[in-house]
Amino acid sequence: MIVFENVSKTYETGTPALNGINLRIEKGEFVFIVGNSGSGKSTLIKLLLKELEPSSGRIYVNNKQLNRMRRRQIPKYRRGLGVVFQDFRLLKDRNVYENIAFAQRVIGTPARIIRRQVPAMLSLVGLAEKYKSYPKQLSGGEQQRVALARALVNNPAILLADEPTGNLDPKNSWEIMRLLEEINKRGTTVLVVTHNQEIVDAMKKRVITMHKGLITSDEKKSGYRQ
Amino acid sequence: MRFNTIIYCLKQGIKNIFRNKLFSLASISTMAACIFLFGLFYSIVMNIQYMIDEAQDAICVTVFFEPGTSETRISVIGEQIALRPEVASVEYTSADEAWESFKEVYFEGNEEYARAFMGDNPLANHSSYAIYMKDASLQENLVEYLETIPDIRKINKSDLTANSFADFGILVGYVSGAIILILLAVAVFLISNTVSVGITVRREEISIMKLIGATDFFVKAPFLVEGILIGLLGAAIPLAVIYYLYGNVVGYILDKFSILNSIMVFLPVEQVFHSLLPVGLVLGVGIGFLGSSATTRKHLRV
Ligand SMILES: Nc1ncnc2c1ncn2[C@@H]1O[C@H](COP(=O)(O)OP(=O)(O)OP(=O)(O)O)[C@@H](O)[C@H]1O
Ligand SMILES: [Mg+2]
Numbered sequence: 245m246i247v248f249e250n251v252s253k254t255y256e257t258g259t260p261a262l263n264g265i266n267l268r269i270e271k272g273e274f275v276f277i278v279g280n281s282g283s284g285k286s287t288l289i290k291l292l293l294k295e296l297e298p299s300s301g302r303i304y305v306n307n308k309q310l311n312r313m314r315r316r317q318i319p320k321y322r323r324g325l326g327v328v329f330q331d332f333r334l335l336k337d338r339n340v341y342e343n344i345a346f347a348q349r350v351i352g353t354p355a356r357i358i359r360r361q362v363p364a365m366l367s368l369v370g371l372a373e374k375y376k377s378y379p380k381q382l383s384g385g386e387q388q389r390v391a392l393a394r395a396l397v398n399n400p401a402i403l404l405a406d407e408p409t410g411n412l413d414p415k416n417s418w419e420i421m422r423l424l425e426e427i428n429k430r431g432t433t434v435l436v437v438t439h440n441q442e443i444v445d446a447m448k449k450r451v452i453t454m455h456k457g458l459i460t461s462d463e464k465k466s467g468y469r470q
Numbered sequence: 471m472r473f474n475t476i477i478y479c480l481k482q483g484i485k486n487i488f489r490n491k492l493f494s495l496a497s498i499s500t501m502a503a504c505i506f507l508f509g510l511f512y513s514i515v516m517n518i519q520y521m522i523d524e525a526q527d528a529i530c531v532t533v534f535f536e537p538g539t540s541e542t543r544i545s546v547i548g549e550q551i552a553l554r555p556e557v558a559s560v561e562y563t564s565a566d567e568a569w570e571s572f573k574e575v576y577f578e579g580n581e582e583y584a585r586a587f588m589g590d591n592p593l594a595n596h597s598s599y600a601i602y603m604k605d606a607s608l609q610e611n612l613v614e615y616l617e618t619i620p621d622i623r624k625i626n627k628s629d630l631t632a633n634s635f636a637d638f639g640i641l642v643g644y645v646s647g648a649i650i651l652i653l654l655a656v657a658v659f660l661i662s663n664t665v666s667v668g669i670t671v672r673r674e675e676i677s678i679m680k681l682i683g684a685t686d687f688f689v690k691a692p693f694l695v696e697g698i699l700i701g702l703l704g705a706a707i708p709l710a711v712i713y714y715l716y717g718n719v720v721g722y723i724l725d726k727f728s729i730l731n732s733i734m735v736f737l738p739v740e741q742v743f744h745s746l747l748p749v750g751l752v753l754g755v756g757i758g759f760l761g762s763s764a765t766t767r768k769h770l771r772v
Contacts, residue, residue, distance in 0.1 A: 293681060323683035333678050350684040352472040394682075 245271040245433055246292070246402070251301030252457075253287055261287040263457035264301070269435070271401075274428045276444050277437045279454035285437045288454075289406045292435075293327060294318055306401070323351050326395030326403040326432070330410035332387045334379040340366070340390050341375040347394045365393040369423060385416025392423055402433045409440055417443060475688065483695025486668050493664040494700060500660050501704025501757065504653035505750055509712040511646030512749070513742050518639040520737050522606075530561075530600045531612055532626040537595045539621045547619060548599055554615060556608035561600040568596045595623075654757060661700055661761030665693050669769045676770065690766045694759065701758020702751070709750045713743060 248267040254260045261284045269275055277285050290296040291303060294310055303310040306324070313321060334343050344365055348358045366372045369389040379387055388408060395403060405424065409417035421436075421443055428434045438444060444451055453461040487494045533551075535544055545562075552560045563571075569591045577583050603609060609627060616625050669676065679689055716739045723734070 295681070319680075319683045319685045319688075321683075322681060325683075327681055333674070335675055335678065346679075347682050349474070349478050350679055350682050350688060352475045352688075354472070355474055398683075 245269055245273075245306060246435075247302075247304040248288075249302045249304075251291065251298045251303055253284075253291065253296065254299045261457055262291075262298070265457075265459060267452070267459060267462075269433065271433055272428070272431060274425065274434045274447075274449045275436070276447075276449055276451045277435065277454065278439070278441075278444060278451060279460075282456075283454040284457040285454055286406055287457075289404050289435070289437060292402075292404055293325065294321065323398060324401050326398070326400035328388070328391050328395050328403070328405040328408045330407035332379070332384075332391045332411075334387055334390055334394075336379050339376050339378050340371060340382070343379070343390055344394045344397050347397050351398060353398075361397055365397045368396075368426075369393045370419075383416070384411050385413070385419060388412060388416070388420055389423070392420065392427075396427060396432075400432060403427060403435070405434070405436045407437055407439065409438060409443070414442075421447065479688070479691035480695055482692035483699060486692055486696040487699060490664065490667055490671070493660075493667055494696075497657070497660040497664045497700045498704045498707075500653070501657045501701060501754060502708045504650065504657045504757075505705045505754055506708035506711065507646070507653060508650050508753065509708055509746055509750055511642065511650065512746050513712065513716060515639060515643050515646065516742055516746075517737055518642065521735055522639060524735055525606070527602075529606050529609070529628045530602045531609065531616065531628070533599050533601065533616055533622050534596060534624040534626075535598075536621050536623045543621060544597060547621065550619070551599060551601055551616070554612065556603050556605070556612045558602045558604045561602070563598050563600065565591055565594050565597045568598065569593045657704070657757050658761045658764075661697050661758055662765040664700065665697055665762045665765040666769055668693060668696065669766070686770065689770055690763075693766045694762050697758040697762025697765075698755055699758070701754040701756070701761075703754075704758070705750050705754025709743075709747060712746075713739060716742065 246267070246269040248265045251262055251265040252260075253262040265284075265288065277288065279285055287296065291298055291310075292305065294313070298311065305321075308321070310321075335346060338346065341362055344362045345358050348361065353361075363372065363375070366375055369392055371386060371389055371393070374382065374386065379390070382390065388411075392408070395405075403424070408424070409420050412420065417440060424434050424436060425447070450462070450464050452459055535547075548560055548562060551557060572593060601612065603612060606628075613625055613627055616622060676689055720736045720739075724736070727734075
């Protein structure tokens, strides 16, 4: 499903971020990516989003080689991905409902389908009552759940989450993680970048550890559950 | 593209205009000033052109012949004149016709005086050609040529009001062209500024849209709609004002300067707007589109 072949990335500033990454993630997997600050985790996510181009090497997603993809094909490719960030990135001038509906408007979903699917997503993340609230009226955990609902409403094959719990307290962090696990059970491949060791240890998933732009370990924890 | 998407982009475009009211207002006003002046000069130039055309149609050179010039000789001269490049048409008036029309004009109601001439045509040597030109400015050339033809006794030419009229029309055309060009540049600049302010304010929104999988077009469309609407509003308002003012101004001029009635003929407002309306609207929409599309292209390369 996702394959990295000898991928390196050096930023225009000359900073090396990835130094020959080889990685294979199967369809339906749940994978944690951990590592020190600056080890290249976000860079890896950005390459998958095609926000960045690798300096060398090849990346395949669903057997499509990203480097070969034309500019015009990028929007279509991204529609198959869901993304969640540490800072939520909601639209501040639109309410919860509109934030989620936005993801469907962008891809031209008919209004009648939007009206059906947005409430379903809201109840999945437990925010059915708050659909009229604006982001600033919500707690961090609630905002991240909105972001998650937005990432999932188009039913992506892959969910990329870059430190989704970085700004959340333990209780909210766990809630987000449970949601991610739930989504994974429904068939979505999930990649989570996190610094939260406790969660990683407890969830018993595949853990990829990065250090200075290299993968230093890739293990399925004892008691690993797919 | 889906109908939903079109509606969504339209709505967002309209919202954009209200979201940065001040800039939108500035753009619309500049645009309106620009189109207003354009419409004003356009109406003036069109009317001048119309008056020139009218005046030109009436301008002709009339030639008379030496006494005793034979009919055949006269018709040969007529054929020669008709071959000249300046000439649009030549009209022959025989001595008898001249006398008939003279009688009509001067003895109207007193036909018995005319009978005193008893069939003697007092205008026997007054057969003439009225020569109409393709362009009034060619009159000098033609007259020079006519003067070289023997047997021509007299050449009556029109005074040159038409030429100075044409010069005035050209001058107005140039001046208005220059002013309009400057204003257009200002309008494009302002619209582009308005749109780029909008883009800066919504940088984050745009980057989120892109990550979610919005096409370039979907990101750009609201800004294009914004620009086009500004252009459309900026054109429609002044055109409506001109439509309303036109009749009043023409009425006022004809009223105040009634002496001018004989030389001033004005086009009806419908005829001016027949071309001014589409030209003005296309200009407005075109400027709006140009200003916004250039800006989105510059700022939205992600
Ligand atoms: N836009 C950029 N331009 C230049 N260098 C960058 C850029 N973004 C990241 N880097 C550098 O690339 C390296 C990897 O950065 P990256 O953001 O991938 O790390 P990370 O693992 O996500 O760190 P963190 O855990 O702090 O988020 C770092 O040395 C960083 O300074
Ligand atoms: Mg990071």
